[in-house]
């Protein structure tokens with residue numbers, strides 16, 4: 001049975017009812033349709049596509065056009081799943097007008113249900129303006145990959161009493177600005193737990209421990225497909241990379257040996273092919 005697509009209001013309802021949910025990434029039609037067949041409620045077309053799909057070593061070079069290009073097939077493939085479109089670096093830090101223009105473009109051209117952007121209290125005015133313009137906004141704080149160089153790389157955030165308090169105040173500022181939910185990435189479990197309690201909107205955790213409203217992982221990480229590195233917080237729930245290599249090697253072996261294709265995988269209609277030399281021609 002098809003699942004019922006979540007709405008923005010359901011995010012809050014789930015938190016209020018203590019019902020945990022999950023979200024994962026997708027960047028293409030086939031993966032989106034597989035997730036749509038699963039129980040996972042939410043898909044993010046994340047700027048992590050820069051690493052996972054395009055082979056970059058960070059999310060910074062990803063463009064709005066990249067996200068639009070990947071979001072269109074995801075929206076097609078997952079009609080029963082709530083879909084988030086990520087705002088890439090440089091698309092919302094120039095001016096509020098520019099942020100609204102780019103968010104409008106992302107929503108209008110793809111049909112995503114909301115946008116997500118990174119940053120704490122410094123993004124509150126932008127979020128307020130986006131929400132006023134009618135755009136659903138998800139925040140993202142903690143280890144924010146687009147600005148990771150400013151804190152020395154992909155490192156756990158909120159590890160001191162002051163930085164933990166600052167993160168919780170950031171979450172409150174985003175909530176007050178109108179963000180309907182907040183991703184918190186790579187923080188100690190106790191910090192995410194305190195945030196989950198102090199903040200009314202749902203806290204969506206990636207590398208943030210168990211005491212959050214929703215668990216987030218990159219699909220290619222959780223299925224064991226991405227081979228470049230594995231962050232500590234990633235659990236492999238399957239080993240699809242291994243399975244794919246096994247399948248490819250079997251195809252290679254059977255192609256080389258002639259075991260594939262058998263008649264089952266061939267078109268076996270008998271066709272009488274006229275000779276190019278004509279009937280009775282024996283000159284060949």
Ligand code: KIV
Nearest residue numbers: 025046047048183206
């Ligand atoms: O782009 C992405 O995959 C993300 C998740 C890490 C939340 O922003």
